[in-house]
Amino acid sequence: MTVTIKDVAKKSGVSISTVSRVINNSKPVSNEIRQRVMSVIKETGYVPNPVARSLVTKKSQLIGVIVPDISNFFIGELLNGIEEVGKIYEYDILLCNSYGEMEEELKYINLLKSKQVAGIVFVTWKMSDEHVKAIEEGNLPAVYISKNAHNFDVYSVSIENERAAYEMTKYLIQKGHTNIGFIRSSIEDDLVDSQRFRGYKNALTDSGLEINQRIIKEGDTTSESGYYLMNEILESNDMPHAMFATNDEVAIGAINCILDKGYKVPDDISVVGFNDIKLASLYRPSLTTIKQPIYDMGAVSIRMIVKMIDGEQLEDKHTYLPYELIERQSVKEKK
């Protein structure tokens, strides 16, 4: 049989409340009794039942994490950070995979509330008012990780996507490229222009370059989509000097297409991505890209949650983490 607080109390010759006090450090207990209880705990191997505990406190040591795709490398790395830092503060992760579908996401939000999780980390490709409303209703600490989180009045973690994309585009221009294309995601908000795309456009405009709509394409964020869209561009006979893809998978899909068409990267066309997933350095030519501090984003988000649970005040709602432009082999100076 598992040992309960009662057993410990009996064996130590004290009341269960005293035992409760020593395990929670909640109220002063005389040193002598504390010692006694502690030794009984050690001896019996007693572990407080977290279920009973949550029933009365209405809080658990569980943090719910909703993600759109567990098998996505970006998400995996994020979970690493979340898990590791969570563990430091003794929180466990209740994982929910939403497939990026709004309905699933809302369902999980409610599920997590009923499970009495202490907080929620909500990761999504694209967030909306409905998400926010559902989560706010639970009155739970929550942190959002989403490309468009900064458009909402919520706690979030991200990098400055627009500035990073601006820098990357400037980098390409500096390398002598002028006809620079962009492959963007169709998930991104059409009204509120996506940040990365905006950074790209601004950099071109600021440099007095034309925005060439013929080499700007829009599609999924997969490598297949990158391949397909690049193919469209190559067949249109408007040869770009360089291509900027909204993420690394798309960039690699595009490179595969360029290679398959018999062109060379970076000799004929330079290509850059965004995110710096593992693949980016493994692939040949290795990919020049923007490195997001993915692990740190997970770590910071969970740290924020814990602070909120503990009632601490957070300075800023939106936390921006530093990014880095990683130069590799996929870009070449334009002669």
Added chain:
Amino acid sequence: MTVTIKDVAKKSGVSISTVSRVINNSKPVSNEIRQRVMSVIKETGYVPNPVARSLVTKKSQLIGVIVPDISNFFIGELLNGIEEVGKIYEYDILLCNSYGEMEEELKYINLLKSKQVAGIVFVTWKMSDEHVKAIEEGNLPAVYISKNAHNFDVYSVSIENERAAYEMTKYLIQKGHTNIGFIRSSIEDDLVDSQRFRGYKNALTDSGLEINQRIIKEGDTTSESGYYLMNEILESNDMPHAMFATNDEVAIGAINCILDKGYKVPDDISVVGFNDIKLASLYRPSLTTIKQPIYDMGAVSIRMIVKMIDGEQLEDKHTYLPYELIERQSVKEKK
């Protein structure tokens, strides 16, 4: 305020036990009352509190999953299967990242027990008696996913690694290669020779080929390690016709090394991997490899757990799933 069973009972004019009966379908309830209660439930939006429920039943709708590395693609895909099928049976996933460290793994096993999880899926690079003992003590349904799980008297899911490696080696031989090297993992049991390595050796022996120790290396299961070990081989001046790596990451590391040394794949050296991670098809040259049904492995494992929870009998302890040899560009016929 959240609505409880009491509120529903009061509003329906019945006792809480009756409400409990209708939500659990546990005992006959007259149709009229059932209707009434149901409509109150709908109206109030009542959701049973799972925490209170587990406290009395000593069971939760939680399945604990311990994995060695969340950000590993193989694991991500596995989690996908686990999560999705778990959801069908209304189980949630409590995720634990052990970093493959025995101490962490044992700690998590105990944690999961105290959380009253209904079952455990234990994924590890290398399992041991200690793991089994710790889990068995909890008297919980458990399924193991590990390369060496078949050596233990436990429920497990895997593919026939040895046979797959044998086939792959035969395939290489059939392509005219005779001097075939192998890069194995040092994690794998030294006494009980690793299955993949054994399959490789048997295929060579059965074909009357020599096992050339100079082109057999051992190291981590990372691409860096693959690169490093391949470099050792190339510098030894014993040029292999083909290399078989214990997994795709290692294979790609090896290819990168070969390419960097100025050789060509597959023209100079053919390379094959194992697992068929996403990268395998994205990389150029795309990688010939063994495709494991990773998603299915997760799905099957959770299905087994659910059956065990429900007290159903399972036919076999070890479930073997079908694999497939995927031919791509990294292998060429030897002239």
Added chain:
DNA sequence: TTGAAAGCGCTAACAA
């Protein structure tokens, strides 16, 4: 077929 009541293991208010 229904209801009353005990109890799951714990915390926290209240008394002493």
Added chain:
DNA sequence: TTGTTAGCGCTTTCAA
């Protein structure tokens, strides 16, 4: 500083 006691929301005997 310690103990008594009332729940937390639910399931499950036991009796009616």
